[in-house]
Amino acid sequence: MRLKDIYNNNNRNGAVISYEVFPPKDDTDGHKQEKLMCELTQLKQYNPALVSVTYGAGGSTRGKSEEIVCRVKNELKITPMPHFTCVSTSREVIKTYLRAMEAAGVKNILALRGDLPQDGSCCHDFLHASDLIEFIKRESRLSVAAAGYPEGHMEAESLEKDIEYLKLKVDKGADVIYTQLFFDNNKYFNFVEQCSAAGINVPIIPGILPVLSYSQLSKMTSLCKVTIPQNFMNKIEHHKDDNNYIKSCGIEFAINQCRELIENDVAGIHFYTLNKASSVEQILKNTKLLKAKS
Ligand code: FAD
Numbered sequence: 001m002r003l004k005d006i007y008n009n010n011n012r013n014g015a016v017i018s019y020e021v022f023p024p025k026d027d028t029d030g031h032k033q034e035k036l037m038c039e040l041t042q043l044k045q046y047n048p049a050l051v052s053v054t055y056g057a058g059g060s061t062r063g064k065s066e067e068i069v070c071r072v073k074n075e076l077k078i079t080p081m082p083h084f085t086c087v088s089t090s091r092e093v094i095k096t097y098l099r100a101m102e103a104a105g106v107k108n109i110l111a112l113r114g115d116l117p118q119d120g121s122c123c124h125d126f127l128h129a130s131d132l133i134e135f136i137k138r139e140s141r142l143s144v145a146a147a148g149y150p151e152g153h154m155e156a157e158s159l160e161k162d163i164e165y166l167k168l169k170v171d172k173g174a175d176v177i178y179t180q181l182f183f184d185n186n187k188y189f190n191f192v193e194q195c196s197a198a199g200i201n202v203p204i205i206p207g208i209l210p211v212l213s214y215s216q217l218s219k220m221t222s223l224c225k226v227t228i229p230q231n232f233m234n235k236i237e238h239h240k241d242d243n244n245y246i247k248s249c250g251i252e253f254a255i256n257q258c259r260e261l262i263e264n265d266v267a268g269i270h271f272y273t274l275n276k277a278s279s280v281e282q283i284l285k286n287t288k289l290l291k292a293k294s
Pocket of ligand 1: 053054055056057058083084085110111112113114115116127128129130147148153154155156157161162165168169178179180181207
């Protein structure tokens with residue numbers, strides 16, 4: 001199914017669920033990939049509309065990403081959405097990749113610039129995701145998604161300017177926007193309002209991360225602009241080494257976050273699964289319960 005149809009108000013019954021996974025690192029014998037397929041099989045019962053598969057900076061995980069995309073489609077029978085970054089890739093390579101994805105029956109793609117390489121070894125065919133989106137629309141029949149940043153992208157001079165460029169991505173053909181993770185729903189609601197005022201009228205799907213450990217949270221927040229609500233911080237900061245406790249706080253926090261998002265009629269929720277089913281499963285079960293009761 002194509003993104004436009006997945007998020008079409010007439011087709012969907014409530015919020016559309018989707019999952020993001022990544023190709024496991026150091027997986028020479030394929031054991032971790034098998035584990036990932038088991039986790040996804042467990043999550044399949046909640047009827048995800050799609051599974052997105054990340055793409056390593058500069059194409060470092062390309063083979064593995066493609067393998068997982070094909071397995072999601074052919075073995076799990078779930079619509080896959082490969083991510084693709086253009087920052088270090090030439091026009092010709094991208095063309096070949098698009099042909100391969102279409103030949104494999106892929107219908108959707110998340111088009112990204114990617115983080116700039118620290119050594120400056122950029123290929124200058126595509127400077128921004130908007131250039132990539134324009135190219136994909138010209139060269140393929142893929143439905144395209146783009147990334148959005150409720151608190152602004154790290155490099156953006158302001159949120160307003162970032163939204164201006166987001167509008168460009170939509171004008172070039174993005175059908176849906178998936179947001180970077182956030183913990184403060186008000187940041188998301190304000191962002192959606194600002195996007196709407198800027199003329200962006202495609203679904204903006206919130207990205208939710210169930211926190212699994214303190215170190216993972218610190219790493220994430222060092223990589224992107226994201227506010228951690230003080231009440232959550234107060235709960236976890238004296239239990240930094242207790243992963244079980246942090247994980248249960250993360251689940252509880254995400255349940256409340258999702259509940260409020262659903263009450264506000266979001267078109268979907270995109271889970272950053274970190275390749276693990278259990279937290280997402282708890283959130284889905286409890287969110288469904290809360291929804292059924294209301
Ligand atoms: P862009 O939209 O190009 O924006 C990058 C910066 O340039 C922003 O500051 C923007 O304001 C500015 N800008 C945009 N257009 C213009 C313009 N025309 N002129 C001047 N300035 C402009 N990274 C990976 O490596 N692999 C992944 O699989 C991956 N998946 C992701 C999934 C999601 C949902 C999100 C939110 C991010 C993901 N990322 C991934 C991270 C992403 O690659 C980085 O955040 C990257 O730095 C920016 O990518 P972008 O597509 O948002 O870039």
